[in-house]
Amino acid sequence: xxxxxxxxxxxxxxxxxxxxxxxxxxxxxxxxxxxxxxxxxxxxxxxxxxxxxxxxxxxxxxxxxxxxxxxxxxxxxxxxxxxxxxxxxxxxxxxxxxxxxxxxxxxxxxxxxxxxxxxxxxxxxxxxxxxxxxxxxxxxxxxxxxxxxxxxxxxxxxxxxxxxxxxxxxxxxxxxxxxxxxxxxxxxxxxxxxxxxxxxxxxxxxxxxxxxxxxxxxxxxxxxxxxxxxxxxxxxxxxxxxxxxxxxxxxxxxxxxxxxxxxxxxxxxxxxxxxxxxxxxxxxxxxxxxxxxxxxxxxxxxxxxxx
Amino acid sequence: xxxxxxxxxxxxxxxxxxxxxxxxxxxxxxxxxxxxxxxxxxxxxxxxxxxxxxxxxxxxxxxxxxxxxxxxxxxxxxxxxxxxxxxxxxxxxxxxxxxxxxxxxxxxxxxxxxxxxxxxxxxxxxxxxxxxxxxxxxxxxxxxxxxxxxxxxxxxxxxxxxxxxxxxxxxxxxxxxxxxxxxxxxxxxxxxxxxxxxxxxxxxxxxxxxxxxxxxxxxxxxxxxxxxxxxxxxxxxxxxxxxxxxxxxxxxxxxxxxxxxxxxxxxxxxxxxxxxxxxxxxxxxxxxxxxxxxxxxxxxxxxxxxxxxxxxxxxxxxxxxxxxxxxxxxxxxxxxxxxxxxxxxxxxxxxxxxxxxxxxxxxxxxxxxxxxxxxxxxxxxxxxxxxxxxxxxxxxxxxxxxxxxxxxxxxxxxxxxxxxxxxxxxxxxxxxxxxxxxxxxxx
Numbered sequence: 116x117x118x119x120x121x122x123x124x125x126x127x128x129x130x131x132x133x134x135x136x137x138x139x140x141x142x143x144x145x146x147x148x149x150x151x152x153x154x155x156x157x158x159x160x161x162x163x164x165x166x167x168x169x170x171x172x173x174x175x176x177x178x179x180x181x182x183x184x185x186x187x188x189x190x191x192x193x194x195x196x197x198x199x200x201x202x203x204x205x206x207x208x209x210x211x212x213x214x215x216x217x218x219x220x221x222x223x224x225x226x227x228x229x230x231x232x233x234x235x236x237x238x239x240x241x242x243x244x245x246x247x248x249x250x251x252x253x254x255x256x257x258x259x260x261x262x263x264x265x266x267x268x269x270x271x272x273x274x275x276x277x278x279x280x281x282x283x284x285x286x287x288x289x290x291x292x293x294x295x296x297x298x299x300x301x302x303x304x305x306x307x308x309x310x311x312x313x314x315x316x317x318x319x320x321x322x323x324x325x326x327x328x329x330x331x332x333x334x335x336x337x338x339x340x341x342x343x344x345x346x347x348x349x350x351x352x353x354x355x356x357x358x359x360x361x362x363x364x365x366x367x368x369x370x371x372x373x374x375x376x377x378x379x380x381x382x383x384x385x386x387x388x389x390x391x392x393x394x395x396x397x398x399x400x401x402x403x404x405x406x407x408x409x410x411x412x413x414x415x416x417x418x419x420x421x422x
Numbered sequence: 423x424x425x426x427x428x429x430x431x432x433x434x435x436x437x438x439x440x441x442x443x444x445x446x447x448x449x450x451x452x453x454x455x456x457x458x459x460x461x462x463x464x465x466x467x468x469x470x471x472x473x474x475x476x477x478x479x480x481x482x483x484x485x486x487x488x489x490x491x492x493x494x495x496x497x498x499x500x501x502x503x504x505x506x507x508x509x510x511x512x513x514x515x516x517x518x519x520x521x522x523x524x525x526x527x528x529x530x531x532x533x534x535x536x537x538x539x540x541x542x543x544x545x546x547x548x549x550x551x552x553x554x555x556x557x558x559x560x561x562x563x564x565x566x567x568x569x570x571x572x573x574x575x576x577x578x579x580x581x582x583x584x585x586x587x588x589x590x591x592x593x594x595x596x597x598x599x600x601x602x603x604x605x606x607x608x609x610x611x612x613x614x615x616x617x618x619x620x621x622x623x624x625x626x627x628x629x630x631x632x633x634x635x636x637x638x639x640x641x642x643x644x645x646x647x648x649x650x651x652x653x654x655x656x657x658x659x660x661x662x663x664x665x666x667x668x669x670x671x672x673x674x675x676x677x678x679x680x681x682x683x684x685x686x687x688x689x690x691x692x693x694x695x696x697x698x699x700x701x702x703x704x705x706x707x708x709x710x711x712x713x714x715x716x717x718x719x720x721x722x723x724x725x726x727x728x729x730x731x732x733x734x735x736x737x738x739x740x741x742x743x744x745x746x747x748x749x750x751x752x753x754x755x756x757x758x759x760x761x762x763x764x765x766x767x768x769x770x771x772x773x774x775x776x777x778x779x780x781x782x783x784x785x786x787x788x789x790x791x792x793x794x795x796x797x798x799x800x801x802x803x804x805x806x807x808x809x810x811x812x813x814x815x816x817x818x819x820x821x822x823x824x825x826x827x828x829x830x831x832x833x834x835x836x837x838x839x840x841x842x843x844x845x846x847x848x849x850x851x852x853x854x855x856x857x858x859x860x861x862x863x864x865x
Contacts, residue, residue, distance in 0.1 A: 174863060175533055175536045175537050175816055176536050176537070176538075176816060176863075176864070176865040177865070178512065178515050178516060178537050178539075179515055179516075179518075179537050179538050179539045181516060264676065264679045265675060265676040265677075265678055265679045266674075266676035266679075267679075276675065276837070278678065278679075278833070278834060278837055280623070280679055281623075281678065281679075281830070281833045281834050282833070282834030282837075283834070366623065366625055367625070368823060368826060368827040368830050369830075370830055370831065370833070370834070371831055382823070385505060385508055385509070385512075386819065386820075386823050387819070387820050387823065387860070388533065388819065388820070
């Protein structure tokens with residue numbers, strides 16, 4: 116590609132631009148229709164319905180004729196922010212998601228670096244690392260629920276009676292279990308990043324006599340930056356949106372210290388039948404997750420502009 | 423190029439409509455009448471995890487019987503949990519299509535009634551079911567807000583009782599007051615054994631205790647759209663219930679993490695003298711446990727904590743009115759067939775065989791009478807007749823959740839060995855507000 120740029124004479128530029136416009140006009144865009152239709156049906160229609168429902172006073176009394184439910188404007192949003200535990204839930208959700216995301220980075224990276232070199236049984240270790248990630252959240256929740264019971268193995272090992280599934284410690288229980296199940300994602304991405312580094316780079320670093328840390332810091336990390344950034348964003352969004360794990364671990368109604376956003380939204384919808392209020396909460400959480408996403412997309416675009 | 427988005431939108435819309443249309447046409451579309459040949463009734467029931475094979479056999483048996491009777495087929499669908507059930511009901515209510523008949527838990531019937539999606543039974547409809555007199559009168563207590571507006575047809579009865587270890591109690595008789603029960607529990611606590619096995623982390627059990635002690639003391643919790651969760655009687659109920667573990671120490675401290683099944687398992691291992699708040703279905707587990715043959719059932723106390731008799735304005739309820747109701751969807755195109763199937767399911771023969779297979783008590787008066795003489799069931803049948811319905815209110819699910827939430831949020835302070843009264847009062851005040859808000863929204 117670099118060769119064509121060099122060879123291309125400056126005068127031919129207008130011609131290329133013209134040709135590009137022509138080809139743009141002739142692009143078979145209709146072929147996007149199946150995917151587009153799917154997008155509309157699977158994403159846009161439900162999103163529009165959710166937005167609409169968030170403006171309605173929809174509950175068990177109006178559910179049957181839901182289009183006739185009273186339109187109450189932004190009342191659901193006001194109620195969600197002022198008269199429900201939503202702000203507290205956002206605080207809990209964001210706090211634990213950040214903690215888990217930050218903690219997955221060194222663990223995932225270390226695991227990827229450790230399994231980068233060939234050694235006997237590497238395939239086995241690599242597969243074992245993926246176990247927490249491939250287990251369904253329901254299974255993870257059930258197993259940890261048993262482990263963390265008052266008379267469970269953790270307390271037996273510690274020799275002390277701690278309450279893990281309710282009260283202040285439940286927050287840390289959630290952090291640890293979520294960390295346990297989500298670090299392999301960063302590990303996987305870091306591993307793929309490491310494998311993408313050309314062998315010559317390692318060779319060049321070795322020839323220059325770089326010590327292992329300098330090599331890691333100045334040679335390897337820059338290569339991994341993009342892929343790890345993606346890993347962190349995905350991981351953060353996963354943590355923030357995770358419903359199954361806290362639901363299975365702590366049940367509903369959730370203890371105050373682990374009343375995370377998705378569980379609160381669920382309770383409002385499926386236990387309290389406040390569908391409008393719950394939809395407003397869901398829309399607010401959508402706004403919340405779009406912040407890191409926007410930051411990430413912006414960063415990616417800046418990168419591509421630089422290149 | 424500009425047309426493309428429009429085209430895509432049109433495509434999407436038509437696809438969407440087509441998909442909806444398909445669903446609708448696959449539903450039963452035919453006239454009423456009992457010649458059901460070629461028709462299918464869909465019935466949604468809870469998956470029976472204790473007797474899965476028997477349940478499958480029962481599905482086939484009902485289908486065969488009903489087909490012989492009317493020519494129509496019966497297709498059973500199952501849901502695994504209460505949440506699963508709720509999701510299915512909501513989808514059906516919202517879309518106006520789905521199962522023809524649902525089996526609902528009694529405490530969910532008021533909410534189902536509030537949606538207005540289920541058939542209100544007129545005199546004619548009851549006649550088609552063999553008349554209201556065919557049912558045990560008490561079981562009709564949670565079919566609707568009053569005798570004229572009923573949606574639920576009683577299908578099974580599962581009253582709550584308490585199990586006690588006859589070996590531990592010896593010649594002692596189980597107490598009939600909550601205070602008496604506590605005294606007995608204290609007496610039998612020790613040597614690695616506890617007086618009571620109570621599931622503090624269960625999603626339902628805790629509010630049933632609070633409700634029972636409250637109504638016995640004369641507080642119905644909800645009356646005429648007014649919540650009274652902050653009544654002193656209810657506070658006393660919470661203090662008693664939480665105190666068992668925190669201050670009286672008659673419950674295993676590990677019980678703060680227990681669900682109902684774990685409490686049953688603990689009692690089954692012979693580690694507790696009493697197991698309050700279980701239904702006849704616990705018999706299956708207990709008969710296979712270490713206490714097999716060494717336990718019996720008794721009704722739970724009906725005298726509220728701190729009192730010597732049930733309050734004059736109280737109800738001597740031994741249990742919530744518990745079990746399953748059948749409801750017929752309003753949107754069904756086979757109403758008469760659906761009622762005919764409900765009649766079959768609630769007939770004396772079917773109810774008797776259902777009890778024999780699954781251990782759930784009949785709601786059919788004739789079938790229930792036959793069981794009265796069985797001594798093993800005496801306490802359970804007694805409880806069935808002394809059970810009281812929870813308030814029939816569309817907001818009951820919310821009230822129930824508010825009651826439960828007080829217990830959930832109180833658990834961390836129990837380990838300190840006391841019931842924190844100030845915290846409890848503020849939690850109860852929150853619950854009262856949540857319950858009243860829900861009642862105010864009632865339409």
